[in-house]
Amino acid sequence: xxxxxxxxxxxxxxxxxxxxxxxxxxxxxxxxxxxxxxxxxxxxxxxxxxxxxxxxxxxxxxxxxxxxxxxxxxxxxxxxxxxxxxxxxxxxxxxxxxxxxxxxxxxxxxxxxxxxxxxxxxxxxxxxxxxxxxxxxxxxxxxxxxxxxxxxxxxxxxxxxxxxxxxxxxxxxxxxxxxxxxxxxxxxxxxxxxxxxxxxxxxxxxxxxxxxxxxxxxxxxxxxxxxxxxxxxxxxxxxxxxxxxxxxxxxxxxxxxxxxxxxxxxxxxxxxxxxx
Amino acid sequence: xxxxxxxxxxxxxxxxxxxxxxxxxxxxxxxxxxxxxxxxxxxxxxxxxxxxxxxxxxxxxxxxxxxxxxxxxxxxxxxxxxxxxxxxxxxxxxxxxxxxxxxxxxxxxxxxxxxxxxxxxxxxxxxxxxxxxxxxxxxxxxxxxxxxxxxxxxxxxxxxxxxxxxxxxxxx
Numbered sequence: 001x002x003x004x005x006x007x008x009x010x011x012x013x014x015x016x017x018x019x020x021x022x023x024x025x026x027x028x029x030x031x032x033x034x035x036x037x038x039x040x041x042x043x044x045x046x047x048x049x050x051x052x053x054x055x056x057x058x059x060x061x062x063x064x065x066x067x068x069x070x071x072x073x074x075x076x077x078x079x080x081x082x083x084x085x086x087x088x089x090x091x092x093x094x095x096x097x098x099x100x101x102x103x104x105x106x107x108x109x110x111x112x113x114x115x116x117x118x119x120x121x122x123x124x125x126x127x128x129x130x131x132x133x134x135x136x137x138x139x140x141x142x143x144x145x146x147x148x149x150x151x152x153x154x155x156x157x158x159x160x161x162x163x164x165x166x167x168x169x170x171x172x173x174x175x176x177x178x179x180x181x182x183x184x185x186x187x188x189x190x191x192x193x194x195x196x197x198x199x200x201x202x203x204x205x206x207x208x209x210x211x212x213x214x215x216x217x218x219x220x221x222x223x224x225x226x227x228x229x230x231x232x233x234x235x236x237x238x239x240x241x242x243x244x245x246x247x248x249x250x251x252x253x254x255x256x257x258x259x260x261x262x263x264x265x266x267x268x269x270x271x272x273x274x275x276x
Numbered sequence: 277x278x279x280x281x282x283x284x285x286x287x288x289x290x291x292x293x294x295x296x297x298x299x300x301x302x303x304x305x306x307x308x309x310x311x312x313x314x315x316x317x318x319x320x321x322x323x324x325x326x327x328x329x330x331x332x333x334x335x336x337x338x339x340x341x342x343x344x345x346x347x348x349x350x351x352x353x354x355x356x357x358x359x360x361x362x363x364x365x366x367x368x369x370x371x372x373x374x375x376x377x378x379x380x381x382x383x384x385x386x387x388x389x390x391x392x393x394x395x396x397x398x399x400x401x402x403x404x405x406x407x408x409x410x411x412x413x414x415x416x417x418x419x420x421x422x423x424x425x426x427x428x429x430x431x432x433x434x435x436x437x438x439x440x441x442x443x444x445x446x447x448x
Contacts, residue, residue, distance in 0.1 A: 024348075028346060041344055050296065116343060119408070122344075
């Protein structure tokens with residue numbers, strides 16, 4: 001017995017080393033991003049208060065760029081409002097305005113308090129949480145395009161899987177056509193991602209816009225994602241990949257919008273009964 | 277001893293906060309300054325290995341929580357803590373000659389400290405990016421990132437250490 005104790009004390013540093021290695025391995029290899037505990041992610045209260053403090057200061061630095069982008073978007077929206085008004089007038093003339101309009105989507109504006117682009121799996125933390133109506137698997141966009149999907153929510157903070165994370169696959173299509181593929185990040189540059197599984201017989205031009213397909217309840221159809229940069233050569237299968245320049249600038253995110261879909265429950269139920 | 281403890285606690289907090297800010301930096305998409313390993317480098321050589329590993333694991337875990345990299349930094353820091361003493365005795369076989377057990381430019385001299393610090397920084401960068409290679413393979417980019425991050429971290433740490441050291445001398 002005494003020898004055993006001596007042995008443990010003599011080699012205690014080895015045991016402690018192995019213990020810590022096992023502990024960190026468990027954390028490292030047990031990382032399904034949708035199942036992580038909130039205390040081990042940046043959505044916990046200590047982290048979020050530190051990040052809020054830092055972002056209170058740094059958010060001023062991006063104001064000019066954001067202002068420019070908002071001006072541009074405002075102008076585009078004004079044009080759209082005018083054209084939509086015209087269409088509504090036309091419909092009114094045809095007595096079709098009584099058709100029930102259901103509001104399907106709502107947006108929650110919030111601020112990014114932490115963001116990473118240099119890791120292989122990137123996450124974003126925002127300053128709105130479950131008490132503001134945010135729940136898991138909601139889509140997140142900013143003024144330029146898609147940002148990511150919410151995965152862990154705290155009371156006042158939420159963690160988003162960034163588009164710059166290989167765990168996230170986004171169903172996208174080319175604007176003006178119905179051919180769709182899935183967008184995934186290749187881990188190389190924060191400005192580019194790869195659109196996979198595009199059918200081989202379709203020809204696309206460089207510079208075409210990529211939008212969300214609306215085939216899941218997370219994002220509505222038609223949100224900008226990026227533009228085609230180049231076609232990547234692949235093997236002899238029936239699909240090819242495109243390199244997409246992302247419209248969202250992940251290096252300076254500041255304000256994002258979380259999309260709340262009122263019909264998501266219904267959609268998921270339909271999908272479930274489909275699978276049965 | 278208590279004075280050293282207080283300094284270590286303050287340094288722990290400062291390092292975590294600094295690293296949170298430095299996490300935003302990614303020069304040319306390859307170089308990230310891992311400033312917080314200064315805490316591990318600076319722990320006194322007389323401290324037992326068990327304590328060094330525990331503190332290193334803790335600072336790694338805190339950084340992990342802040343940067344959403346579950347377990348990655350914790351693992352690399354633990355290995356770094358275990359490798360610290362052997363690497364130190366590689367360059368300084370007779371440590372009992374040291375007047376102050378805290379490794380810094382002032383106690384070791386510039387060249388010796390540079391050797392000690394660069395080796396450990398390189399070990400840490402290899403570990404961090406090696407662990408990332410498990411989840412994602414981009415071999416050439418990983419090599420560039422190891423080299424870039426080692427260089428940037430070393431430069432930042434030399435600067436940081438000389439700031440800390442000169443402040444001390446003024447106080448004395």
